[in-house]
Amino acid sequence: MAENKHLKLLALFFIALLLFNYPIIGLFSTTDRFFGLPSLFLYIFIVWLFIILLTRWMIASDKTTDSDL
């Protein structure tokens, strides 16, 4: 279980690394606006929140193995 959780967190790390780096960041680096906000501003904060929620969800999902890590 601990191994499994480690893998999940590792995957999340790589997802975050991908979403928060070029070339994906570059796609949003324009002066266009969505909902009145600059696209990059909107993108970064939404992904940020998404990663926080995902981390929290993964950690909460199996508390039982917490001590085995």
Added chain:
Amino acid sequence: MSPGIIITTSIFYIGTLFLIAYIADRRSKMGKSIVSNPFIYALSLAVYCTAWTFYGSVGRASSAGLGFLPIYIGPTICAPLWMIVLRKIIVISKAQRITSIADFISSRYGKSTFLGILATIIAVLGIIPYISIQLKAIAVSFDILLGKIPTLTAQVETPFYLDSSLYIAIALAVFSILFGTRNLDPNERHEGLVAAIAFESLLKLFAFIAVGVFVTFGVYKGFGDLFNQAYQYDTIVRLFDFDNVGIDSWEWFWLVLLSMSAILFLPRQFHVAVVENTDPKFVSTASWLFPLYLLLINIFVIPIALAGLMNLTGTSYEPDTFVLSLPLHFGQSGLALLAGIGGFAAATSMVIVAVIALSIMISNHLLLPSLLNASLIKEHSASNLSQRLLGLRRLSIAVVILLAYGYFKLVGERYTLVSIGLISFTAIAQFLPAIIGGLYWKRGTKLGAIAGLIIGLFTWGFCLPFPTLVESGIFPSTLLETGFLGIEWLHPYHLFGSEGMSTISHAAFWSLLFNSLAYFIVSIYTTPQQLEVSQADIFVDIYKYQYGAANYEVMRRKARVKDLRILLERFLGIGRTNQLFQAYESTNKIDLSSTKIADAELVNYTETHLAGSIGAASAKVIIGSVSKADPISLEEMFKILEQTKEIIEYSKALEKKSTELEKTTLQLQQANEQLKELDLLKADFITTVTHELRTPMTSIKSLSKIILDHKDLPEVEKERYLGIVVKESERMTRLINQVLDLEKLQSLPSKSTIQQVDLKEIVLSVEAGLLARINRQQIDYQTHISEQAIPFAGNYDQLTQLIQNLYSNAIKFCDSNKGAIKVELHALSDQFVFSIWNNGEPISPKDQKLIFEKFIQVTSQQSGKPKGSGLGLSICKTIVEQHGGTISVHSTPSHGTSFKVSLPKGD
């Protein structure tokens, strides 16, 4: 704003911090820690957000748009990994009583004193510019609140005794000393400090959001309105395209990487995240709560920056001060004061934790080893070394802050907060290869780490701080035109002629490249010492050792108990020493006062506790001065242990196997003997049977031949011969029938043919059939047969055969001259008994046992020839058993032989 209000507020604020620290310390002593809590832990990590965040982010955003964000995105990206990496570091540090990041590196590579010094130097050199920008931020924020608009020239011309930043530096030094060095905690934990830091984290977040909300929703009508207005300015619109602000994928990547290492390896981050950690489990909460904190404190950076650009461009306010100057510009002096306190909180929390972390390193790794000589340790003066150690700490704090102030006056004022902060980040990133390698690669050696750190330090120094000194006029400015010593490819911004990188990504790339390569290559080509191997094993496989790691004997050392006691008293004080020794005595159930020589365990115990105050390397040196070492590498020891265990298990398994084998062998032997016996019996039987068959066969053949050949044989003779042929054929038939009978009996024990029979009738009918033969042989025949009928439920044919066989046997084996047979048949209370006795040759006891087995023939002692077929009694036994009865034989030389059949009375 009047200076009075600002000073009063500051003093009030500092008073509040002390109160919080005091309460937290008291609660901690009572065992009701308020700091031991995942939320406080996450908040204490927010010491990451300094004046750089509070003021500098807005400044950076004003010129680079979202380019300020990598510093906060890096920690967010690696936060999911904390559960793996940070947790491991914490578990290791608790087991090894690590006091700082320098201690961690030194411990990992064999408790190397030199590595401790090197890591301390890197940390101090790297962090001093960082502290200096906090001083700058506090000084500037005070000036702005006082209504002075700071300009470069004004600062430089101020005589030092009128310079507010000097007094701020002194105040911070005093503050740090009071917080961090009140006593020498054996674990370097300061709960009061952590509580104050957590409070400051909340305060700076609150203050920054307050300003952000005011600007976004007070000055403008929300995000939409603010961005709409901002997009009127072309200068602002262009900020949102990275191509316009000098950020490309390379720059972005390196900033993210630097911040990923900074969040854990900055000395102050390591201090709060690892040294002050009270429970590794808190990491799970922090790994989402801390990124959330970062998100919240960054969400208003762009709005504040845009508002500043729209409203304050053209004034002399620098973008770095927008957080303060915007509220002032819109007449909100109260909010400005709150923002000032928020910034003060951000700067002070950083400075306090950073200087405490650095002072621990400096005193443990730089000052102590040089003071550690045998005379100091062994002299029996009453001077308490722990007091001296605290003195060293205080001195270190003062020196660090003074150096930071010096750097600030010398160069800091020319640079923005962010650019100087990044210089520090790049320095700290030099720890990355040695630490990550140390955590996951056992092969990493001390020399590899030293090589990596040295080359990294020099590359960093040459590419980043050195040019700042050049620009400050300390070195000739021609260096930046022609390169170092006039060599073009030794240009601090263009090493080897590389182009197209910012100074930071340029320095980060080259320093980390050289550092990692040196670490990797030197590690491969050097052999680690024993202590390095054992430490590497503990660090990489910490979860294997997690429980009771401190108890493993790394070194088999011996020392005098008295010496150990004196050492501990020097560093920890008499009270604490007595406590530790008592604890040791009670857990190990020994009396140390009567022990002269301490064993390895006590030596290690002393070293671990000493390491908690003065670092692993120093503790090793000190203990080394009073003990005799006989090192065994832990890995070696474990190998030995494992081998022994394996051997024991193996021999146990072997033993088990051999007993099993013995058993099987015995069984096999028995089976084999039985088989051999059976084989013998069968061979005998076949011999007998064929012999038996051959005898009649021979006579049948020869007589038939005579009849065939002599056609003229007289009729009488012919008839006689034919009579013999018939008789012999019958004998053969009988023999064959017996063999078949036995097989049939054993293959189908038929119950279907059970019927009511009279045993008496059976016996009498058999007797009638044989009477002629008995009389012919002149046998003395007597019977005692029950007068009543004896009813029994059984198979008539089988029972007849049983009696027949027994009669035949008796007739066959009774004395050939004066034969005698006695037959009895009775009904007892619960069974019927039939017995038949003859006076023939006795059966030996050995044969009595075998007589009922198949193919057994009793060899006559006189003739040496068997008389029977070997099947008769076997058939009898089978029949009797199938009727639930028993058959037995009794034979003695003087009394002849009798067979007794007992059949149970049916219900």
